[in-house]
Amino acid sequence: MKIICNKSDLVYGVQTVQRAVSTKNTMPILDGILIEANDNKIVFKATNLEIGIICSTNAKTIETGSIVLPSRYFGELVKKLPDIPIHIETNENYSTNITYGESSTSINGYNPEEFPVLPHISSNKLIKIPGDLFKNMVKQVVIAISRDEARPIFTGILTDIGSNGVKLIGTDTHRLAYRSNTIQTKLEMKEIIPGKTLAEVSKLIDNEEPVSISFDKNQVLFQTENISIISRIINGQFPDYNQVIPSNYSTNVRIDTKAFLQAIERASLLVRENSQDKANVIKLSISGEHLTINSNAPDVGRLHEKIPAFIEGEDIIISFNSRYLLDVLKVIDEEEIYLQLTGSLSPGIIKPVNQDNFLYLILPIRTV
Amino acid sequence: MEESVDKLLLEIQELKMQVYALEEQNEALRKQLYDKKDGGEGLDNLMRLYEEGFHICPAHFGSYRNRDEGCLFCMSFIKKQNLTGN
Numbered sequence: 478m479k480i481i482c483n484k485s486d487l488v489y490g491v492q493t494v495q496r497a498v499s500t501k502n503t504m505p506i507l508d509g510i511l512i513e514a515n516d517n518k519i520v521f522k523a524t525n526l527e528i529g530i531i532c533s534t535n536a537k538t539i540e541t542g543s544i545v546l547p548s549r550y551f552g553e554l555v556k557k558l559p560d561i562p563i564h565i566e567t568n569e570n571y572s573t574n575i576t577y578g579e580s581s582t583s584i585n586g587y588n589p590e591e592f593p594v595l596p597h598i599s600s601n602k603l604i605k606i607p608g609d610l611f612k613n614m615v616k617q618v619v620i621a622i623s624r625d626e627a628r629p630i631f632t633g634i635l636t637d638i639g640s641n642g643v644k645l646i647g648t649d650t651h652r653l654a655y656r657s658n659t660i661q662t663k664l665e666m667k668e669i670i671p672g673k674t675l676a677e678v679s680k681l682i683d684n685e686e687p688v689s690i691s692f693d694k695n696q697v698l699f700q701t702e703n704i705s706i707i708s709r710i711i712n713g714q715f716p717d718y719n720q721v722i723p724s725n726y727s728t729n730v731r732i733d734t735k736a737f738l739q740a741i742e743r744a745s746l747l748v749r750e751n752s753q754d755k756a757n758v759i760k761l762s763i764s765g766e767h768l769t770i771n772s773n774a775p776d777v778g779r780l781h782e783k784i785p786a787f788i789e790g791e792d793i794i795i796s797f798n799s800r801y802l803l804d805v806l807k808v809i810d811e812e813e814i815y816l817q818l819t820g821s822l823s824p825g826i827i828k829p830v831n832q833d834n835f836l837y838l839i840l841p842i843r844t845v
Numbered sequence: 846m847e848e849s850v851d852k853l854l855l856e857i858q859e860l861k862m863q864v865y866a867l868e869e870q871n872e873a874l875r876k877q878l879y880d881k882k883d884g885g886e887g888l889d890n891l892m893r894l895y896e897e898g899f900h901i902c903p904a905h906f907g908s909y910r911n912r913d914e915g916c917l918f919c920m921s922f923i924k925k926q927n928l929t930g931n
Binding site: 650714 | 903913919
């Protein structure tokens with residue numbers, strides 16, 4: 478393989494696929510990036526066997542071929558190269574010369590034949606979503622998924638596609654985020670896509686570029702013009718999310734999103750626990766024309782905040798994990814939200830005032 | 846003498862029949878009572894399991910859960926059972 482390319486194309490290709498490079502050193506070849514040169518294009522590939530990323534960029538191909546180079550050295554090197562034409566040439570024993578001006582570096586590579594073959598997906602189960610919409614939908618749902626690998630279905634996002642459009646649902650069983658959007662499609666299907674994959678895709682795609690998503694039996698493929706991301710689908714039965722969403726409420730609070738977020742941020746300072754498993758409890762009292770926030774940590778101090786709110790229905794005192802409230806308030810762009818409650822033990826609903834397509838369900842914490 | 850024995854036998858026969866009838870009735874009542882108790886106890890047992898820190902939702906029945914925080918699906922399951930029970 479012999480190619481000439483510029484630094485920015487090389488950095489773009491390497492940095493894009495590097496997200497899929499395995500951090501666990503189980504197979505040395507998975508620490509590598511496969512580079513294939515053909516027809517004045519170079520294709521970069523990397524995989525950790527969970528997710529695979531393919532990225533193509535322009536280059537002048539003098540001799541076609543392929544090589545696997547260790548990501549940790551090659552990836553760092555390309556970032557530090559001067560901004561001049563870069564020649565990459567493979568020699569015998571997979572050693573590769575990277576020449577820039579009068580200087581050169583030689584890196585030992587691996588046999589490209591040993592690199593795992595990424596599955597080819599050609600499916601007619603395809604849907605196209607504008608990049609910015611996709612990113613926004615994922616951002617609002619991924620906050621609620623679980624990190625507990627012992628229960629894999631909750632580390633994924635249920636992608637429910639039907640005639641009404643696309644619905645994304647994420648839950649860790651303590652809270653649930655639901656986002657829908659009308660998109661013209663004839664597809665009818667439900668699949669659980671790993672949350673990590675959707676987060677990676679969100680980071681890699683452009684706002685202006687549409688992303689096409691195609692499914693086969695066990696895999697899902699995300700494609701834009703230059704990038705393809707392949708991931709496995711999580712097998713399992715996602716519980717019926719419709720039955721956990723309450724259909725009515727006894728208290729409805731309309732409140733300024735930013736004021737609420739800032740108050741919760743201050744309140745959570747005192748009760749912040751370092752452990753992810755521990756709940757950071759804050760108490761909300763809803764009465765009259767105010768929502769009062771109290772947080773109390775006997776060793777640190779206490780906080781009391783009063784925010785004006787428009788309240789309908791019964792007065793209520795309810796406790797939540799502040800982390801769950803912060804997560805959702807940070808992903809709502811609307812100026813005002815509704816907080817809808819039905820007693821201090823039933824799940825509460827948070828949704829933007831003028832947006833019907835997002836809903837967040839949060840279980841209160843029982844305090845004695 | 847013979848007559849009084851016959852009378853006694855007849856009386857015993859009647860008492861026997863009465864005992865059978867009572868036993869039958871007793872069994873039916875017991876069954877009724879047991880069925881009623883079983884329904885209530887089942888839900889109580891599930892609630893106790895949940896309170897002790899186990900999932901009772903169909904997806905993760907019996908697996909350990911964090912007791913500090915509830916499970917949306919267990920709660921909705923309890924609610925559903927309560928509604929169908931009433």
